[in-house]
Amino acid sequence: MIFRNCDRDHRLTDPAGTPGYAPACMSLAIHGLVKRFGPVTALAGLELEVPEAHVFGFLGSNGAGKTTTMRISLGVLRADSGEIRWRGADHRTLPRQTWGYLPEERGLYPKMTVLDQLVFFAGLQGVPADVAAREARSWLARFRVPEFADRRAEELSKGNQQKVQFLAAVMHDPEVLLMDEPFTGLDPVNIVLLREAILDLRDRGKTIVLSTHQMETVEAMCESVAIVDHGRTVVAGTLRDVKRSTGRRMVLLSARGDHRLEWLAGIPGARLLRPGIERAEIELEPDVEPDAVLAAALAAGARVTHFEVADPSLEQVFIEHVGHPADIDPDAEASAGTPTSGRGRRAAGRPAASDTEAVA
Amino acid sequence: MSAMPSRDAGYLANSWLVAKREFGERVRGRLFFVSTALLAVLAVAVALTPVLVKMIDRGTTTTIAVSSADDELTLTSIRILDQFLNPSDLKGQPPPFTFVPAGTGDDVAQGVLDLRYAGALLAERQANGQVQFQLLIGESLPAERVTQINIGILAIAIFDFVAQNPLGEGFQVPTFDSAQVGASGGGAAAAVAPSEYAGRRIVGVVFVVLIFITLVIYGMWVAAGVVAEKTSRVMELLISAASPAELVTGKVIGIGLAGFVQYVAILLPALATLLLQDRIAIALLGSSSGLDVSLGALSPGLLVAYGSFWVLGFVLYALIYAAAGSLVSRAEDLQVLALPLSLIAIIGYIQAVMALTGGIGPLVRFASYVPFWSPFVMLTRLTVGRVEPWELALSFGLLIATIPIVAVIAIRVYSAGVLLYGQRPGARQIVGAIIRPPA
Secondary structure, eight states: OOOOOBOTTSOBOOTTSSOSOOGGGOOEEEEEEEEEETTEEEEEEEEEEEOTTOEEEEEOOTTSSHHHHHHHHHTSSOOSEEEEEETTEEGGGSOGGGEEEEOSSOOOOTTSBHHHHHHHHHHHTTOOHHHHHHHHHHHHHHTTOGGGGGSBGGGSOHHHHHHHHHHHHHTTOOSEEEEESTTTTOOHHHHHHHHHHHHHHHHTTOEEEEEOSOHHHHHHHOSEEEEEETTEEEEEEEHHHHHTTTOOEEEEEEEETOOSOGGGGGSTTEEEEEOOSSOEEEEEOTTOOHHHHHHHHHHTTOEEEEEEEEOOOHHHHHHHHHSSOTTOOHHHHHHTTOOOOGGGGTTOSOOOSSSOEEEO | OOOOOOOOOOHHHHHHHHHHHHHHHHHTSHHHHHHHHHHHHHHHHHHHHHHHHHHHHTTOOEEEEEEESSHHHHHHHHHHHHHHHSOSOOTTOOOSEEEEEEOOHHHHHHHHHTTSOSEEEEEEEOTTSOEEEEEEEOTTOOHHHHHHHHHHHHHHHHHHHHHHOOTTOOOOOOEEEEEEOOTTSOOOBOOOOOTTHHHHHHHHHHHHHHHHHHHHHHHHHHHHHHHHHHHTTHHHHHHHHSOHHHHHHHHHHHHHHHHHHHHHHHHHHHHHHHHTHHHHHHHHHSSOTTGGGHHHHOOHHHHHHHHHHHHHHHHHHHHHHHHHHHTOSSHHHHHHHHHHHHHHHHHHHHHHHHHHHHOOOHHHHHHTTSTTTHHHHHHHHHHHSOOOHHHHHHHHHHHHHHHHHHHHHHHHHHHHHTTOOSOOOOHHHHHHHHHSOOO
């Protein structure tokens, strides 16, 4: 396990700091979760530990077991074995209001007004109608759509319905918010609104588990992540630790007048991932030091104007661990007769601009 | 967006919330008003059937064969029947009855089967001088004309007594028997009903038709409601906010209440029609012709039994329909399920119709205890037959005991079914979900 240290606010601090496991910080703990549907094994001993008041990226391709894990957490499905604990308590003993859930497959009652729906869903979670109505209007105003209150759901665009669905998931002020692909179908403006709302919830102490294929969103929002594949956790930890989990590094290099970088062929384990006139991206095997690239460039007479060591992008890490991009369903591809490209497709994705060790 | 302390929403509170939503959505819909109006018209039409039949029947002549070993008795009987049952002033209308002399009993029975006669009256003088009658009732002989023939037979007996005046014997009501003669030649005998039999049968028909139609329709409402929630994908939000038991209970209560409101709206005009039937008949036909007997069948006890069977029957069928609805994802698929689902009720309905027309046999008696059929069959028995208290208690007891068992099964199937999209679970999966619920 990569999580090692938490501060007083349950935020991860330097992962290279004091070694040791800090269970008090792992408020949502999933251990050995197994679930089979007939001959299909959806979860094969899944392990997750989510620190409290974190935005946690729950990554995996279609069929990896994300939705099943969420449904088991909510009590909609029963695990064959394993346990889920929130703040040490078995999830089956928790009140339903502990959880907020935004499913991937979501909808609303088409003929009901937005306000009625929000009051109804909040009511199911025990919120009195007058309080729920007040909260609903407040949230709608925050999402800049106060006029939606009296409109029927069928009159709204898909993106706006999605905002209402998000509100239905958070109206009862849950401690843990499970969100399955919350940004799908939203325009950029609404993505920003939703991101702000999620981060605001995090700041209020809510723990948010975010399942998405949008790696850039995860890199922008999540403090910690887990990559799951075929019902198992492949890697988990802080964003930085997960990004470094492959051992690979990236070098972003600008050399005036030289974008072919032919001298790179002399460095075993270095590969020009993405050539560019302004900036080239070079991927390094774990045993190759970035200094060797700089030295080789200078030795070849290149006029280096920018040299930056970066972590690989989360998408590259995902592909490295899982063998294909997150939005590809390997089973569907296999059944369609398309060979999966596995590690050979790792060219996708750009290195993250964050977590860099830059040399000008 | 301040933090809101949530109280723990309980089973009843959530079920009631779901019920309120379901009730409101249905009662406010235009479809509700349209279907209520249509069903009310249908119910009134069913209640008016006897009057309508009588109106159609008014211009027809019923041919009755009269047969006896004693030719004089035959001719006397024809004369008396003709005198009593055919008005002297026909005002250009054909007479209601034509009585024709016939040969032996076997011939007339065949004549009734061949539809040459609507019925046949067999008269036989006993050793003590008393006349015994048997009426063979053909398919086309209306119950109301059977009643009229009974009156005629009584007149024959009185006149015969006066004519014979046997010593030492006072007047005796003639023994009377009847036999239903069907096209199949079955000739299954059934005791002649008391005077209000026809009225009871009308009430029975109205009740059975209404309970069948409404249980199937409201059951489909429940199933369609579940499918709509799956189709719109709101189910995913719902299932995380409320338990399957809460959702199913709320749906059954909410739609049940909506159904009850519609039911009252349908039943009241139908009952009013039944109660006013004699006046309607007088207005349309000039006489009530005994149609007021239907009033006697509407006892408070029967109405309570009817209400109880309707509520319990609805709960039972609604649970089954909710489970069935959870197994499909599209409204089109629900149509495929509609017939097999209706078959359960149709079997009960057929038994009830058998009880109304063919008497209470062992099969009907057995069906009246079976929970899925008792709302139809026992109700019919209560209306037209004789039911021992223990039979009624057994019927209600089994029905009430079955509901929680079906509820547990339905909720388990529902729990598994609502999460399935694009695939219809097989029997093995359904049984698996019942034995080991998904959550």
